Amino acid sequence: MPVEPEAFRHVLRHVPTSVTVVSGMVGGVPMGLSVGSFVPVSLEPPLVGFFVAETSATWPKILPTETFCVSVLAEDQARLSRRFAVSSTVAGQFAGAGLPCSPAGLPVLDGAVAWVDCRLHNAHEAGDHLLVLGLVEDLGVGSGSAPLVHHLGGYRRPHDLDPLV
Numbered sequence: 001m002p003v004e005p006e007a008f009r010h011v012l013r014h015v016p017t018s019v020t021v022v023s024g025m026v027g028g029v030p031m032g033l034s035v036g037s038f039v040p041v042s043l044e045p046p047l048v049g050f051f052v053a054e055t056s057a058t059w060p061k062i063l064p065t066e067t068f069c070v071s072v073l074a075e076d077q078a079r080l081s082r083r084f085a086v087s088s089t090v091a092g093q094f095a096g097a098g099l100p101c102s103p104a105g106l107p108v109l110d111g112a113v114a115w116v117d118c119r120l121h122n123a124h125e126a127g128d129h130l131l132v133l134g135l136v137e138d139l140g141v142g143s144g145s146a147p148l149v150h151h152l153g154g155y156r157r158p159h160d161l162d163p164l165v
Contacts, residue, residue: 016151019073021084022050023107024062030094030107033058034084036150038070046136048116051129059130066120068134069106072113074145078155080109081148103138112142 023032033056041047048070052059062068073081083093094107102108108115118134125131149156 013153014151016149016156019077019081019148019150019155020050021071021073021081021109021112022052022059022062022068023071023109024065024068025106026061026065031058031061032084032093032107032109033062034081035070038072041133045121047121047133048118048136049131049133051126051131053129055128059132063120063123067104067106068118068120069102069104069108070116070118070134071107071109071142072115073109073148074111074113074143075148075157076145077109077111077148081155102140108142111145113145113147114141115139 017036018038020035020038021032022035023030025031033052035050035052037051039049041049050070100108100110102115102117104117106117116134116136117138119137121133121135123130123132146158149158
């Protein structure tokens with residue numbers, strides 16, 4: 001018996017995820033989308049991955065450039081994540097966000113906890129999403145703030161990041 005989408009969504013919303021913005025430069029114009037499924041994948045070679053909905057209007061514009069930067073959002077950047085989660089004008093997305101660039105010239109969101117510059121390694125169909133793998137070319141720690149977390153259908157601030165053991 002197949003799992004119903006509502007049951008799937010209900011159970012898996014209990015799994016906390018990081019909140020990131022994947023950005024790129026398309027013809028000299030910064031573009032980005034909010035992604036809540038960013039994961040480290042491999043040390044050798046250094047790979048990261050994320051999932052993007054096939055319905056994304058932004059990812060198909062970034063994909064042909066074969067480069068992108070992932071900004072890991074800080075706990076005070078929930079509004080910024082929402083801005084990149086909905087289709088909007090490019091100017092509207094980045095307005096007031098602060099836009100330093102990585103050494104590769106890719107947009108990094110000001111105040112992000114960390115950033116990771118990638119070259120497209122490959123992308124695979126995964127149901128109604130694409131699994132995108134990026135070969136890490138550069139990375140750095142940003143603000144040093146606690147990360148923004150998505151849990152139970154909303155944004156959360158981690159209360160305690162100290163190890164329990």
